[in-house]
Amino acid sequence: MARHGRGFKRFAVIATAAALVLTGCVPTAEPEPTPTVAQTPTATPTPTAAPPPTPEPWVDPLPDGAVTALLLGTDSRTPGAFDGNADVMMLAQISADRQTLALVSITRDSWVNLPGRGFAKINAAFSYGGTELARQAVSGMFGGLEIDYVVQTDFTGFVNIADSLGGFTVQNQHASQMGTETGNLAVYPAGPVTITNHDALAYVRQRKELPEGDLDRTQRARESIIGMLDRVDQIAADPAQLTALMGAIAGNVRLTGELSVDDMVALATISQGLERTDIVSLMAPLDGYAMQNGQWVNVIDAAQTAALGAALQAGDVLPYVATYGTEYALP
Secondary structure, three states, X not given: OHHHHHHHHHHHHHHHHHHHHHHOOOOOOOOOOOOOOOXXXXXXXXXXXXXXXXXXXXXXXXXXXXXXXXXXXXXXXXXXXXXXXXXXXXXXXXXXOOOXXXXXXXXXXXXXXXXXXXXXXOOHHHHHHHHHHHHHHHHHXXXXXXXXXXXXXXXXXXXXXXXXXXXXXXXXXXXXXXXXXXXXXXXXXXXXXXXXXXXXXXXXXXXXXXOOOHHHHHHHHHHHHHHHHHHHXXXXXXXXXXXXXXXXXXXXXXXXXXXXXXXXXXXXXXXXXXXXXXXXXXXXXXXXXEEEOOEEEEEEOHHHHHHHHHHHHHOOOHHHHHHHOOOOXXX
């Protein structure tokens, strides 16, 4: 709990300082004492400062226990339409003790049984049945995993969020370059790269130049989330800027589940308490590729996926990682 506690304490100090400034808490002088009958002069008591207001205790806005969100990035180019295929599908789970964040990618070509639709690529779930069918498909893939929130964005929303952050830094695994939606050429050297705007969108969409194709693309999506969290940590030093940022993010996503902008601001303290070593980045396990209905699909490793599903349902992926690791390359 030590690192998490530091995050809460840092936020409490900032909030307290802001409250003192906003409320103009200043000491007030005591009234002049009434002279005695003999008119003997008396010393004026030194004014005492009023005690600072006690900050409200931090309240975790999340339900008790581990909390799981499904993140969807669709390929829609129509701002605000929230349609198309979900080419980015990722689970984000914060552990019950708020000490570990697990990011679990699901490749878009994973061959699964969609409720009421039969077998298909999992990214088609959203185009067939929207947020609810996508949630059901991912939940079923992991043995009925409870998903508390679904957060969805599209091309324009992602670009806007990247701009609201002022860009963010990723740890790029493979040097590459790619044309952006605006016709420019984005270059991504290996190592730390700061990206924003359409360069950020191209970064998470690229697959053809990467050694493992779509598998490496899922890693880039997870790395982008980590980079965004790092950037939020920096912005959180200014509570007003943080509140404005969360409002901007909320305006570019569609959220299923009860979570207000104030709750999002409060959740930023959890991010502040997490180090990169507290974030587990992995991909739902695959067993290879196959041809189904005239298209190449990703075959799920049923046994290992069941183990990952059990770990997610228990709210702790660390035992799973200890057994299977986090590598995702196929032979």
